[in-house]
Amino acid sequence: MAYKVIDISKYNIVSNYASLATAVDGAIIRSGYRSYKLGKLTEDPLFKTHIEGCVKNNIPVGIYFFTTAVNIEEAKQEAEFAVGLIKNYKLSFPIFVDTEMSNNNHNGRSDSLNKVVRTSCIVAFCERIKQLGYEAGIYASDSWFVSQLEFDRVKGYNLWVASYSKAPVRVSNYTGWQFSSSQSAPGVNGRVDISYWYVEIGKKAPEQKVNPYKKPTGLLRKGSKGEGVKWLQYELNKYGYALKVDGDFGNLTLNAVRQFQAKHNLARDGVVGPKTMGVLISIVSVAAPVYGFGVGGGLDTIDELPEDLQTFEFEPDTVFEIEDWIDMYRYPISIIPAYKVSGECVIVDTAIKFGKVQISSTDGLQHGWIKLEDLKAL
Numbered sequence: 461m462a463y464k465v466i467d468i469s470k471y472n473i474v475s476n477y478a479s480l481a482t483a484v485d486g487a488i489i490r491s492g493y494r495s496y497k498l499g500k501l502t503e504d505p506l507f508k509t510h511i512e513g514c515v516k517n518n519i520p521v522g523i524y525f526f527t528t529a530v531n532i533e534e535a536k537q538e539a540e541f542a543v544g545l546i547k548n549y550k551l552s553f554p555i556f557v558d559t560e561m562s563n564n565n566h567n568g569r570s571d572s573l574n575k576v577v578r579t580s581c582i583v584a585f586c587e588r589i590k591q592l593g594y595e596a597g598i599y600a601s602d603s604w605f606v607s608q609l610e611f612d613r614v615k616g617y618n619l620w621v622a623s624y625s626k627a628p629v630r631v632s633n634y635t636g637w638q639f640s641s642s643q644s645a646p647g648v649n650g651r652v653d654i655s656y657w658y659v660e661i662g663k664k665a666p667e668q669k670v671n672p673y674k675k676p677t678g679l680l681r682k683g684s685k686g687e688g689v690k691w692l693q694y695e696l697n698k699y700g701y702a703l704k705v706d707g708d709f710g711n712l713t714l715n716a717v718r719q720f721q722a723k724h725n726l727a728r729d730g731v732v733g734p735k736t737m738g739v740l741i742s743i744v745s746v747a748a749p750v751y752g753f754g755v756g757g758g759l760d761t762i763d764e765l766p767e768d769l770q771t772f773e774f775e776p777d778t779v780f781e782i783e784d785w786i787d788m789y790r791y792p793i794s795i796i797p798a799y800k801v802s803g804e805c806v807i808v809d810t811a812i813k814f815g816k817v818q819i820s821s822t823d824g825l826q827h828g829w830i831k832l833e834d835l836k837a838l
Contacts, residue, residue, distance in 0.1 A: 463657040465553075465636060466645055467524065470506045472652055477513035479647030486520040486661050488553055488620075491545045493526035494538055496568030501541045511549055520661045522553025524599055524620075527585065528562055528570040535581040539588035552662040554595035554618040554635075557585045560604060579610040586617050597635065602628040612741060616670050620655065632741070635659050671695060673705075680732040684709040692732055695740045696720060 466480070469490035474480060480487075489510045492503045504510075507523075514521045525542040529535040535557075542555055559582055562568025570578070586596035597618030598605075605611055605621065611631070621628040622638040638655040645652050676688025686707050693703045693713060701716040714730045721728045724739050819830055 463661055465655045465657045465661075466648070467638070467653045467655065468506075468510055468648070470504050472506075472510075473649040474510065474513060474647055475649060476647035477517040477519065480514075480645055481517040481519050483646050484519065486522065486552060486657065487514045488522040488524055488556065488655075489514070490558075491523040491525055491542050494528040494534070496528045496562030496570070499528060499530075499534070499569055501537065503545060507545065511546075515549065520552035521549065522551050522556070524556035524558045525585075526558045527581065528568055529581045529585070530570050530573065531577075532580055532584040535584035536588045539585045539592065543589065543592045543594065551594070554597035555589050556597040556599045556618070556620055557582055557589075558599045559609070560600060575608055575610055578608055579613050582609065583613055586614075599638075602630050606630045606738075612675065615741070675737070676732075680709060682709050682711070682714045682730060689713070692717075692737075692740075695737075 463485035464483070465486040465488060466484045467488040467490070468474065487510070489507060490504045491507050492501065494501055511521055511523075523542060523546055525538055527535065527538055529538055538557070539555075546555075559578065561571050563571075566572075570581075573581070582598060586598065589596035595618060597620055598609075598614055599620040600609065600622070602621050602623040605614070605619070615632060619631060619634040620636040620638065621631050621634045622641075623629075624638075624640055627639075628634060628637060636655045636657045638653055641653045642651045643654040645654070671691055671694045673687050673691035673694055675691050678688075680688055680692055689709045690705050690707045692709070693705045693707075696713070696716050697703055697705070699720060701720075703713055703716055717732055717736070718728050718730050720726075720740070721730075721736060726736055726739060817830055
């Protein structure tokens, strides 16, 4: 199940919190920020108004803090400042640090940090939050997580990812997906950000398993041995390959590597270098297993299904609902508008997305996505 969560700050005027409560499952409020020029810690002018309005109307709340920290000490200060603002409130979400460019000119005090320093600041914020007794999380865009942060160092925290064109494709195991910044909500003036939340609100997210083996620094190929191969086998097993983690790059590991490379448009050479390693640790793994297939479920393309399922016919009394192929990207888990299809259909794309397959009626008048489990049941 996906929950609908709004995020608000001084830029959002809420005229009726009671009305808002009828439309959302939670609200994450900007508690404050560090100014992008002078570095001053500042409470969001509408923070207290927003959090008290939500609490009074039984809207579960969380907070985020906009960071411009340039060193570890500043990051810790930000965490302490954020916690100081919510001592009198019960949070139903982790405390998130918001990391992004400070303005459109990209001339803020932290905008030019390199990936290593920025990541160290983010980790310092999160660890200080945990020391103070709260869950920690990170908000950033899908691309920012891998272009501006060392993803291996942050992937164990609660991740809240912004991606407006389609579901995040670079980030694994995210807790929330901010899918739009231009939605409307009752009781809120103007447009607002909306996210889907994949963990029951008020419940702690399952702890992410971190690879216990050291990531290799060189190439791996058949015949390689040691801890680097164990790291590779551990990562491949997240995608359903069921390898023995023995540190021996034999034929089974080679076949798994080649299959993985083929499925993700990599050179199918069986050699594991920076590109293959990067894809291994950066692919989304939350939405896809919803129906037990797709990334994380061991089946990524329709080519692996029996041939008799690749062209099929729906009987008039057993029609299935299919989802519009544009809306499917925006709403991979929640219930969305769907329509019925019957008669002869064909699979028009071999890729499995979110456990669903793209189909079309042979007359071309109906097309969309169907659950793979429905297809296999025919």
